[in-house]
Amino acid sequence: MFKLDKRLQAIANFVPAGSRIADIGSDHGYLALNLLESRIANFAIITDKNPAPLDSARKNSKLANIEDKNLEFRLGDGLSILEPNEVDTICIAGMGGALIGEILSESPNIVETAKRLILQPMNGMKPLRTWLYRAKWHIADEKLVEVDHKIYTIILAEPGESELPTSLELQLGPVIMQRYRKRKIFREHIRDRIQIMQRVVLDMSRSILAKRSPKYLELKETIEEMKSLLHCDEEILSEEDLSNLPTMIPRSL
Numbered sequence: 001m002f003k004l005d006k007r008l009q010a011i012a013n014f015v016p017a018g019s020r021i022a023d024i025g026s027d028h029g030y031l032a033l034n035l036l037e038s039r040i041a042n043f044a045i046i047t048d049k050n051p052a053p054l055d056s057a058r059k060n061s062k063l064a065n066i067e068d069k070n071l072e073f074r075l076g077d078g079l080s081i082l083e084p085n086e087v088d089t090i091c092i093a094g095m096g097g098a099l100i101g102e103i104l105s106e107s108p109n110i111v112e113t114a115k116r117l118i119l120q121p122m123n124g125m126k127p128l129r130t131w132l133y134r135a136k137w138h139i140a141d142e143k144l145v146e147v148d149h150k151i152y153t154i155i156l157a158e159p160g161e162s163e164l165p166t167s168l169e170l171q172l173g174p175v176i177m178q179r180y181r182k183r184k185i186f187r188e189h190i191r192d193r194i195q196i197m198q199r200v201v202l203d204m205s206r207s208i209l210a211k212r213s214p215k216y217l218e219l220k221e222t223i224e225e226m227k228s229l230l231h232c233d234e235e236i237l238s239e240e241d242l243s244n245l246p247t248m249i250p251r252s253l
């Protein structure tokens with residue numbers, strides 16, 4: 001059985017038993033192969049835009065002796081190599097949020113026949129979450145996991161219109177903000193986001209035009225909101241668990 005790391009396992013945990021999945025940009029193929037081996041997926045399509053990663057997934061499937069009738073390999077860009085209704089679950093992991101958004105928006109006929117999207121963007125979370133809500137999807141669940149000191153966000157989206165979350169929720173995750181609020185990983189997540197945004201603000205501040213743009217102001221506002229969230233949560237936690245105090249000192253602020 002292909003052992004998944006915490007990131008891929010968290011993605012796999014969002015896949016219900018009996019699913020027909022497509023793993024877009026699968027590379028090694030571990031996710032789909034594990035889901036087939038564990039009999040959570042009945043059928044899987046492993047795809048990649050590049051031949052070499054697809055070959056490595058093929059080799060891994062031979063190593064695992066996975067039955068060919070339940071598994072297909074397809075070379076191609078995004079969802080263009082799928083037919084409507086072939087799968088009910090689309091997984092896209094390890095890519096930038098902008099690329100994931102592009103892949104989804106370029107194939108509305110495929111996306112509209114899926115029952116769930118499981119997405120693990122490496123960045124660009126806010127535009128991706130915004131895209132989901134505008135495209136009449138909503139976030140049903142989210143996970144934060146840490147692997148090798150890096151925090152990953154995993155989003156489970158399901159069809160259905162829902163109210164657009166606030167700007168801060170789109171940035172940090174509406175479910176994450178509720179479920180992880182008092183956890184150390186949430187504070188680390190906020191610090192990561194602040195660091196990334198501060199770098200963008202610094203770059204923008206070098207151009208007079210960029211400094212006057214609404215994006216610059218929005219970024220600065222969001223950074224302040226996140227900082228106050230961090231301080232506010234630290235106060236709550238310090239009352240609840242004094243032993244956690246040393247981990248609450250912001251690393252980079």
Ligand SMILES: C[S@@+](CC[C@H](N)C(=O)[O-])C[C@H]1O[C@@H](n2cnc3c(N)ncnc32)[C@H](O)[C@@H]1O
Pocket residue numbers: 024025026027028047048049050053076077078079092093094095103
């Ligand atoms: C960083 S790897 C992620 C592999 C795996 N999904 C994971 O999360 O471990 C990204 C993979 O996506 C593939 N890829 C990038 N853009 C793609 C696209 N538009 N369509 C399909 N695959 C793509 C790359 O060739 C690469 O194998």
